[in-house]
Amino acid sequence: MEKCVLKKSWKSIVAILVTILLWEGMVRILAVQEWFLPAPSAILMEAKEVLPTFFPHVRATFLLSVSGFLLGATVGLIVAVFLHLFKWVKEIFYPFLILSQNIPIIVLAPLLVIWLGFGAMPKLIVITLACFFPIAMSTLEAFEQTDRKLYFYMEMMGATKAQLFFKLELPYAVPSMVAGFKIAATYSVMAAVISEWLGAQKGIGVFMTIATSSYNTPRVFIAIIVTMLLSLLFFSGIVLCEKLLGRWQRKGDVT
Numbered sequence: 415m416e417k418c419v420l421k422k423s424w425k426s427i428v429a430i431l432v433t434i435l436l437w438e439g440m441v442r443i444l445a446v447q448e449w450f451l452p453a454p455s456a457i458l459m460e461a462k463e464v465l466p467t468f469f470p471h472v473r474a475t476f477l478l479s480v481s482g483f484l485l486g487a488t489v490g491l492i493v494a495v496f497l498h499l500f501k502w503v504k505e506i507f508y509p510f511l512i513l514s515q516n517i518p519i520i521v522l523a524p525l526l527v528i529w530l531g532f533g534a535m536p537k538l539i540v541i542t543l544a545c546f547f548p549i550a551m552s553t554l555e556a557f558e559q560t561d562r563k564l565y566f567y568m569e570m571m572g573a574t575k576a577q578l579f580f581k582l583e584l585p586y587a588v589p590s591m592v593a594g595f596k597i598a599a600t601y602s603v604m605a606a607v608i609s610e611w612l613g614a615q616k617g618i619g620v621f622m623t624i625a626t627s628s629y630n631t632p633r634v635f636i637a638i639i640v641t642m643l644l645s646l647l648f649f650s651g652i653v654l655c656e657k658l659l660g661r662w663q664r665k666g667d668v669t
Contacts, residue, residue: 452632457639460632472640474616475606478534479644482541482609483602487595489542490549497550498557499579515547519608527612537609544605545598552594556587592656599648607641618644 434454440446441453448456461468493511497504519540526536560583568578610619618637625633 449629449631452635457632457635460630461636464633464636468621468636468640471616471618471621472644474614475603475610475618475641476644478537478609478617479541479602479606479648482538482606483545483599483648485538486542486545486598486602487549490546490594490598491553491591493546493550494553494557497554498583511547511550514543519544519605523609523612532613536612537606537614540609540612541602541605544601548597548601549591549594552590552597553587556590557583560586588659592652592659595652596649599652600645603641603645603648607637 438453438455441451446453452460497508497511522543523536523540526539530536530539564582565578568582573581607617607619607622610617611623614620618641622634622637625631625637
């Protein structure tokens with residue numbers, strides 16, 4: 415299995431390198447202006463120059479993303495469990511859950527600034543709104559798809575509602591829950607960058623705004639690339655946790 419993963423990784427790396435080389439070649443051949451589309455070599459040179467001043471922005475976005483993700487994951491799990499256990503609550507508030515995702519974050523963000531100011535709270539709310547939905551929906555759907563035969567069998571054996579939830583429904587929902595975490599992890603970085611446009615002092619979003627206003631396109635690409643790398647880092651962290659959880663579960667089954 416590890417050899418298969420390595421083969422797939424090498425193919426992806428080769429594809430990325432070929433794309434970068436084609437990008438570099440086309441920019442040089444067509445003599446594209448740097449302000450319009452910089453070559454990868456120009457972006458790399460700019461990255462070396464700006465790295466000392468850029469690192470604090472990356473750190474600020476990283477901490478904001480982690481905080482927002484943890485808050486969004488907590489809210490998402492609580493919402494999913496609450497709607498599952500109390501059906502009448504689900505009937506009333508499920509439409510509001512869907513509507514919460516039909517409001518563009520970029521439109522809601524200015525209102526949050528008006529209501530809550532320029533502190534950390536509006537930014538955390540923006541990230542939470544982006545993260546909680548995939549976790550809540552995937553977990554809620556997994557609860558509803560629990561094996562009914564096992565459910566009725568445990569009821570016949572005299573299992574309480576708490577035992578049914580913690581011993582059957584919750585373990586059954588873990589794979590879908592992790593899938594929601596993966597999606598939310600990538601959303602958290604994007605939402606953090608958007609939230610920093612609201613008036614933060616540090617962050618990739620602030621760095622990107624300054625670079626855009628000065629038409630420093632290489633720096634804009636640096637911000638975009640680092641945002642992508644942070645999203646990939648978060649996603650990889652969830653995947654690693656999933657593998658560790660799988661190993662722990664297998665050890666538990668053996669013992």
